[in-house]
Amino acid sequence: MQITKTNLEQFINELIKSGKPVVAPIRENNLSAYKPINSFNQINLDLPFPTKSAKEYFLADYEKILSYSFGEKGQIEMKEPDQPKELILFGVRPCEAASFPIMNKVFSWDSQDKFYQERLAKNLVITVACEQSDDFCFCTSVGLSPQATDGSDIFMRKTQTGDYLAEGITDKGKNLIEKHKDLFAENSNEKPIDYKGPEKKFDLKKIKPWLEKNFEHPMWNQISLPCIGCGVCTFTCPNCYCFDMVDEATLKEGARYKMWDSCQFRMFTVHASGHNPRDNQSKRFRQRIEHKFNYYPDKFDHTLCVGCGRCIRHCPADMSLLETLITINKLT
Amino acid sequence: MNNIYKPHLMTIKEITDETYDTKTFKLEFQDKSVAKSFDFKTGQFGEFSVFGMGESTFCIASAPTRKGYIECTFRKSGRVTNSLAEFDVGDTIGFRGPYGNCFPVDKFKGKNIVFISGGIGLAPIRSVIWNCLDLRKNFKDITIVYGAKTVADLIYKRELEEWTKMADVNLVKAVDPGGETKDWDGKVGLVPMVLESAKPTGKNSVALVCGPPIMIKFTLPVLDKLGFDLKDIYTTLENRMKCGLGKCGRCNVGKVYVCKEGPVFTAQQLKALPAEY
Numbered sequence: 001m002q003i004t005k006t007n008l009e010q011f012i013n014e015l016i017k018s019g020k021p022v023v024a025p026i027r028e029n030n031l032s033a034y035k036p037i038n039s040f041n042q043i044n045l046d047l048p049f050p051t052k053s054a055k056e057y058f059l060a061d062y063e064k065i066l067s068y069s070f071g072e073k074g075q076i077e078m079k080e081p082d083q084p085k086e087l088i089l090f091g092v093r094p095c096e097a098a099s100f101p102i103m104n105k106v107f108s109w110d111s112q113d114k115f116y117q118e119r120l121a122k123n124l125v126i127t128v129a130c131e132q133s134d135d136f137c138f139c140t141s142v143g144l145s146p147q148a149t150d151g152s153d154i155f156m157r158k159t160q161t162g163d164y165l166a167e168g169i170t171d172k173g174k175n176l177i178e179k180h181k182d183l184f185a186e187n188s189n190e191k192p193i194d195y196k197g198p199e200k201k202f203d204l205k206k207i208k209p210w211l212e213k214n215f216e217h218p219m220w221n222q223i224s225l226p227c228i229g230c231g232v233c234t235f236t237c238p239n240c241y242c243f244d245m246v247d248e249a250t251l252k253e254g255a256r257y258k259m260w261d262s263c264q265f266r267m268f269t270v271h272a273s274g275h276n277p278r279d280n281q282s283k284r285f286r287q288r289i290e291h292k293f294n295y296y297p298d299k300f301d302h303t304l305c306v307g308c309g310r311c312i313r314h315c316p317a318d319m320s321l322l323e324t325l326i327t328i329n330k331l332t
Numbered sequence: 333m334n335n336i337y338k339p340h341l342m343t344i345k346e347i348t349d350e351t352y353d354t355k356t357f358k359l360e361f362q363d364k365s366v367a368k369s370f371d372f373k374t375g376q377f378g379e380f381s382v383f384g385m386g387e388s389t390f391c392i393a394s395a396p397t398r399k400g401y402i403e404c405t406f407r408k409s410g411r412v413t414n415s416l417a418e419f420d421v422g423d424t425i426g427f428r429g430p431y432g433n434c435f436p437v438d439k440f441k442g443k444n445i446v447f448i449s450g451g452i453g454l455a456p457i458r459s460v461i462w463n464c465l466d467l468r469k470n471f472k473d474i475t476i477v478y479g480a481k482t483v484a485d486l487i488y489k490r491e492l493e494e495w496t497k498m499a500d501v502n503l504v505k506a507v508d509p510g511g512e513t514k515d516w517d518g519k520v521g522l523v524p525m526v527l528e529s530a531k532p533t534g535k536n537s538v539a540l541v542c543g544p545p546i547m548i549k550f551t552l553p554v555l556d557k558l559g560f561d562l563k564d565i566y567t568t569l570e571n572r573m574k575c576g577l578g579k580c581g582r583c584n585v586g587k588v589y590v591c592k593e594g595p596v597f598t599a600q601q602l603k604a605l606p607a608e609y
Contacts, residue, residue, distance in 0.1 A: 065337045076341055076383050076424050077504050110592065111577050114333035136608030215606050245337070245574045256337070257384075261574075261582070268582060269406030269608075271570050272388075272409045275545055277585070277608040287608075291584060298587045 001166045001177055001184040008045035008164055011183050012040040012283040015088055023057055025050045025219035034089070043126060045091050053096050053238035053259055053310060054089055058119045059103065060261045061235075065115060065245070069253040081255075084119050090126045095125040095139045097151035099238035104240055115258065124172055127152035128164075130195060136309030137198040138322055144306055146197040157192035165192050181262040202325045204293075204303065206332045210327075211294040215286070219331065224285035224318040233311035233321070235286065240269075240288075240306045263287050289324060336577055339381055339426030340366050345401065346421075352488040354452060356393065356405040359427065372396050374437060374463040375456060375568060375596045376427025377418060379576045380404055380414070388412040389573045391595075392430060393455040397461035402427075405487060419461075431576040432595050434542065435460050435566055437467075444473040446532045448551055450523050450543030451480050454487055456544050456568045461495075468500060469577040473530045475502045479523040479547075482511030493548055524550040532594075534559025541567045565599035566584045569609045585609050601603055 003011065016022050021036045024043045028035075032050040034057070037043060070078060076092055098121060107116035130146035139145060149155045153173030156164045164178040165187060168174030177184055234240040244261035261268060264284050270276040278284050296304035305321075312320045346358035361367035371416045374396055381387040388410070394403035419425065437460065445464060451459040464471055476495060480486045488507070495503040504525040505518035512518075519526050523543065532539075539553055539560050549566060555565055569592040571583040583590035586605040602609070 028338065065335065070383070074423055080335060106579060109578065111336050112333060113579055114335060117333060218417065243574070245387060247384050247386040256386045263581065269572050271572055272545060277571070283608070295587050
C-alpha cells in the first residue's frame with residue numbers, strides 16, 4: 001500500500017487521537033530519543049539515531065513485577081502489577097525491530113516471562129527503512145539490512161517523491177492498515193529508495209568458531225584495556241537483556257522491581273563469599289562478546305546483536321565492538 | 333499469564349543458630365495446596381525473599397525424603413540475609429522454587445559415597461546426606477569429611493554428633509590449624525589433607541564436594557590420587573543469581589545457565605566450562 005506524506009501525518013495523528021500512546025524518535029537537545037508524542041510534527045527520523053534503543057518499551061528499564069503490603073501482624077498481601085498498555089511505535093529502525101523477537105527467545109524458553117511477552121504481544125511496531133547510516137552501523141554484517149522486516153508489524157519504505165510504501169507484515173499490522181485504509185492507496189509504479197546500507201565489514205560465520213577456541217587469548221587483555229566498565233554499551237544495546245531484581249518498600253507497603261543490569265559491572269557476578277569469577281574488566285568485556293556471538297547462538301540459534309552500532313557510538317572510551325569483530329576475523 | 337517471579341509465602345516454624353553468623357530456618361508453606369503439591373529433589377535451590385529487602389539464593393538444605401517442610405541455612409552477608417537474621421518464629425518470608433537440577437541420587441545406588449565440604453558448604457551436602465541416610469540400604473560406605481575454619485564455624489553441630497554415633501557413617505570432622513579448642517575431638521588440618529589421610533577408596537565411589545573455591549581446587553587433585561574419575565565427582569556452584577529461571581543472565585558461564593543446567597555439575601562437566609564460577 002502507498003501513503004502520501006500528508007496522509008501519513010493524518011494516520012499518525014489519528015493513532016494518537018485513538019488514545020493509545022504513540023512512541024517515535026524526537027529531537028531533544030541535539031540528541032534523539034524514542035518518546036511518546038502528541039503530534040506527528042515532533043517526529044524526526046534523521047540522524048543521529050536515538051541514543052537509547054526502543055528496548056525500554058519491551059523490556060522496561062525499571063518495572064514493577066510484584067506489589068505487596070504489610071498487615072498489622074506482619075502478614076503479607078501480594079498484588080499483581082497492572083498490565084502494560086497497548087503501544088504503537090513509529091519510526092523504529094529495522095535493526096531494532098529485529099532485536100525484539102531475538103530477545104524474546106530468552107524470555108520464552110523454558111518458562112514464560114509475562115512482562116516481556118505481554119509487551120511483545122501488545123506493542124505494534126511500524127518500522128521505517130533506513131536511508132542512511134553512520135560509521136558505526138553494521139547491520140549488513142550480522143545478516144540484516146535496511147530493508148529487513150523481522151520484528152516489524154508494518155514496514156514502510158520512502159519513495160523518491162517522499163511518499164511511503166507500507167507493507168503489513170503481521171496480522172496486527174495488516175489490520176491497522178485496513179482500519180485506516182482510506183488513507184492508503186494501492187502501490188503506484190513508484191520505486192522505494194533503495195539504500196543498500198553500510199558495506200559488509202566482517203564475516204559473521206568466522207566469529208563463533210574463533211570464540212569457541214580462544215577463550216584464553218592475549219587479544220582480550222589488549223583490546224579491553226580502555227574499558228572503564230560504565231555499562232553504556234549494554235544499556236544502549238537493543239538486545240542486552242540482563243536484569244537485576246530489587247525491592248523498595250515503606251513500613252506499610254512495597255514492590256519488587258526488575259531493572260536493567262550490566263555484565264560490565266563488577267557486582268554483577270560477585271558471590272556472597274566475595275569471590276568474583278569475573279574479577280577484572282577484561283573478563284567482563286570478553287563475556288559481552290562471548291555471550292552475544294557464541295553462547296546465545298548456541299542456546300537460542302541466533303546472534304544477540306543487530307549491528308545498530310550503539311555500543312560503539314556511545315562508548316566514552318572509544319571502544320569498538322566492530323573493531324573487535326574485525327580483529328577476530330583477521331586472527332582467524 | 334502466570335507471574336513466574338511471584339513467590340509463595342512461607343512461615344518460619346523453627347530457627348536454629350548454627351554459628352555466630354549463620355542460621356537455619358525451618359519453613360512451611362502458608363497455602364495448603366502448595367504445601368501438599370510441593371516436591372523437590374536434593375541439590376535444588378530457591379529464591380528466598382524478605383519483603384521490602386529483596387531475594388537471596390539458597391539451596392534447600394533439608395532432604396526431599398522429609399516431607400511437609402523445607403529448611404534453608406544462610407550466613408549474614410548482605411542486605412537480605414542480615415535482615416532475615418532478625419526474623420522470629422511465625423514471621424513470613426517469600427520463596428520461589430525449586431529451581432535447577434539435582435544430585436542424581438538414583439545413580440549412586442550400590443556405590444560408596446564420600447561427602448566433602450567446608451564451612452557453610454555443608455548446607456547443600458547435608459540435604460543429600462539425609463536423603464541417602466533415609467535410604468541407607470541403597471548405598472555402600474558413607475564417608476563425610478567436613479571442615480571449617482574454627483570450631484565456632486562448624487554448622488549443624490547436633491547432626492555432626494548424630495552422624496558420629498551412627499555405626500554405618502564414617503564422619504571425619506576437622507578445623508583449620510589454629511581453629512581448634514582444648515576439647516576439640518576432631519582432626520586439625522585443611523579439608524584436602526584430612527581427606528587424603530582418611531583415604532576413602534575411589535573404586536565404585538562417588539564424591540560430592542561443596543565448599544570455598546580454594547578448597548575445591550585443592551580437593552580435586554586428592555580425589556584424583558584416590559582414584560576418583562572426574563565424572564564421579566559432583567559439586568554445586570554458587571554463582572550469583574537473581575531470577576533462578578534462566579532469564580536474568582547473571583549466572584551465565586559459557587554455554588550454561590547455572591540456575592538451569594546446574595547448579596549441580598560433575599568435575600568432568602566443569603572442565604568443559606570456562607573457569608568463571
